[in-house]
Amino acid sequence: MGPPAGQVATHRELGLTDSEYERIVELLEREPNGVELAMFSLLWSEHCAYKHSRKLLGRLPTDGERVVMGPGENAGAVDVGNGYAVAFKVESHNHPSAVEPFQGAATGVGGILRDVFAIGARPIAILDSLRFGELDSERSRYLLDGAVAGIGHYGNSIGVPNVGGEIYFEAPYEQNCLINAMCVGLARTSEMVRAAAAGPGNLIVLMGASTGRDGIGGASVLASAELEAGDDAKRPTVQIGDPFEESKLLECCLELLNRGLLVSLQDLGAAGLTSSAGEMASAGGVGIDLDVRKVPLREADMEAFEIMVSESQERMLAVVEPPRLDEVVATCQRWQTGSAAIGEVTGGGHLRIFDAGEPVGDVPVSALVDECPLYDLEPAEPEGWMYSNEETLGTQVALSVGRSADAGDPSAILPALLASPSVASKRWAFEQYDSLVGSRTVRRPEQADAAVLMLPESERAIGISIDGNGRRVACDPYAGAVEAVLECAANLACVGAEPLGLTNCLNFGNPEKPNVAWQLDRAVSGLADACRKLGVPVVGGNVSLYNETGQGPIYPTPVVGMVGELPDPSRVPGMAPRDGDELLLVGPFAPSLAGSELAKLRGDLGPGLPALEISEVAAAIAFVRELARSGAASAIHDVSDGGLACALAEMAIAGGVGLGIELDPLVELRGASGETCLFGEGPGGFLVALPEASALKLVEEAAEGGVGALRIGSCDGERIVISAAEAEASVALEDAERAWRSLPSRVDPGR
Amino acid sequence: MTFGVLQFPGSCDERDALAACERVAEARLVWHEETDLAGIDAVVVPGGFSYGDYLRAGAIARFSPAMEAVAAFAAGGGPVLGICNGFQVLCEAGLLPGALLPNEELRFLCRQVELGYEGTDSPWASELSDGDALSIPVKHMSGRYFAPDDVLDELESSGRVAFRYAEGQNPNGSARDIAGVTNESGNVLGLMPHPEHAVDPLTGSADGLKLFSSVASLLAAA
Known part of the structure; x- marks a missing residue:
């Protein structure tokens, strides 16, 4: 079974610890083969299993009257009346972007869009939260330029407006930039679907792009370990985006859902088929059989494990009742996007992989998805300031006022602060984004503190904001995280919007280090307390850890995205x-x-x-x-x-x-x-x-x-x-x- | 009267164009493989990235079955409006003169701009007067209008420059600040700015609605 020995990396090379490997052997009651080990290494990675953060996330309040979908689905959603729900989620694509900013940021947008249309919502807005090193560094300028162009390329091409965001420039992000993208979608509540596979005998249909070798190991190799020198060699693990393919796939999926042709739908993101199939089976309490030779491939000689872990973009996995298959295939053909029945739902509770009919892997779904060991953090408060301190006011004053100006004079400090890149107008960036497509945008970037979008068949509108000042969280992780939530709610208040729900992306350093663990622990408590006191439920989110290099961790950066509603956009x-x-x-x-x-x-x-x-x-x-x-x-x-x-x-x-x-x-x-x-x-x-x-x-x-x-x-x-x-x-x-x-x-x- | 709004794979603004048309008349989407425009009185080729636009903006869409029908429709005097990618498609198809090159700054640009209308005899401008100023957004990567000088001279002298960017607001380096041109008989108009995104004061401006209502009222009266 599986690829011959020597062709597959050992568990350590795949990022699993010895004790995790032993646990896998225990669960399988035998040694895993190469295919199985590849699958475990990805689903048991930090990125997929949240093994250092899941316990903390339990502190966040998730209940609310208006919550339609909460954490655990592809995206969260809140009810906005008239039979409509607004779905939203923020996700990171930090490590790919630090290696290749254009494609890293572009596919970050592509991924979060798929999360939203996977539940049957049409994406209506993108926001982004970006962090780079100081702009006097050439690397920071390169990363900024590439990331902004990549975000624009994907969103503009697919026709989803980018209506807001924020960019901070701070030295701790120099080597490890942050690219967080949030997508907001609109759905008829009756047409929304969950990601749970159901109905043994139903077919598993892979839709969209063909599967290639791009992005193999992205989640485990890139996203779950610190970045190191020589990371350019990891460039092949970065995915390549094709917004045209996604545009067709999006329209096709929404049409299929609208016509009731799908039982359930799930996007393929980190860990590709392995995680999509595993999570769908887990959510539905069923098993899935897949035959990798039925997967449309870009390269004919791909190994079974490569097909199972490829992170090729623009793919979706659907469960379809057999009598509906012809209609599904015909609809995909009309939209000029691929479709292939690659397997079926079973009652067995196992994810079984076949290669042209030959079994090459067989693991209990629960072992793969639910049994990853969760770790307790060992938090320790740092002794003092963990980051650098550099005086640059004199330079800033000289740049924006003149050499002779007195850096202690408020009349010189004000222009220097206004010119400081984190404070200065971000028009250079947001003009590269289409903020208008959809004709819903009542408040564009810089017209108000929050974006305002009209709702259909209604006089009402939604306000959206994304925030998170990492420097203040570094000063005090608890208070800083509270402030991030308050800042978002304050921005919404400025346009008259009352918060309905919150999504967050926790960007932190290596959680195995006690000081970072302390930051994470305190910040999650801050988020939880602020959400409780404001009465705002957390409906979904994402965790990005190991954001650090030899020069230390990033500022702890919980990014908060919030959606609120307001009664009358004409008064904003x-x-x-x-x-x-x-x-x-x-x-x-x-x-x-x-x-x-x-x-x-x-x-x-x-x-x-x-x-x-x-x-x-x-x-x-x-x-x-x-x-x-x-x-x-x-x-x-x-x-x-x-x-x-x-x-x-x-x-x-x-x-x-x-x-x-x-x-x-x-x-x-x-x-x-x-x-x-x-x-x-x-x-x-x-x-x-x-x-x-x-x-x-x-x-x-x-x-x-x-x-x-x-x-x-x-x-x-x-x-x-x-x-x-x-x-x-x-x-x-x-x-x-x-x-x-x-x-x-x-x-x-x-x- | 009924508008037909083309829909290519990769179109982005077709639903907004449809909604703009529906404010003043009937309208329906026309799938890129359709060849029968029966019952359609005016055609809008909308913005977006038709077929991904990976080759050159509009270069593939001009060969679509629907565009062949649109060329025949235009040759018969039918009103055709190309917006942004639609303008690029019409230029690629030879229904309008010139070409749209990548923006001078080589970046995508989204910005509200002011346009000046210069008298033409286009049905799309029947409700506009010479010198009218319109606030309409642009959003494009390749919007720099180019044509040889003799063609530009000819366009200007024959009143076929419909819209120019207001002084100092040329966002992309277009020749002679040109934002939109018509064909010889005026029934085909192409422009880079997006009138379909300027049909409601709540979202910034309603100046763009005049293009759609111009055709609708003209055809309703006929």
């Missing part, structure tokens, strides 16, 4: 205030330089973030949400990276109007320094612009709701002038805008 405020508007600061915002963009530029990062009361921030979020829905505000923007001064400048730029702001009331209220009030960060701050006549009423309403609101100034003129006690930042609007729009010159220094 943007970010642009009007000339003459008054500005208010709403919420329990208590600025601190800890973990801030300014602290980073000063090389002044260290452990610790100020304690925060989640319920106070939640109250402010609820108040702002109602305010946004009322239509009374002309603009709302939440305070985030770069603090109040940067948030104010972003609004001024959006509105094309200057500002006169006086933050002394905040200085007094919080007992913070002027500089801290200008540039300090923290959750719970919202800037609201509205006509002067309505300002007093808002302050009263806020007070009634137990939410603070300070009148801090108004919009007029052509300068941004913000004073706080002894500190004053005064910058011409056009200089602020030039700094904020300077990303293209950082990406392409030759310009």
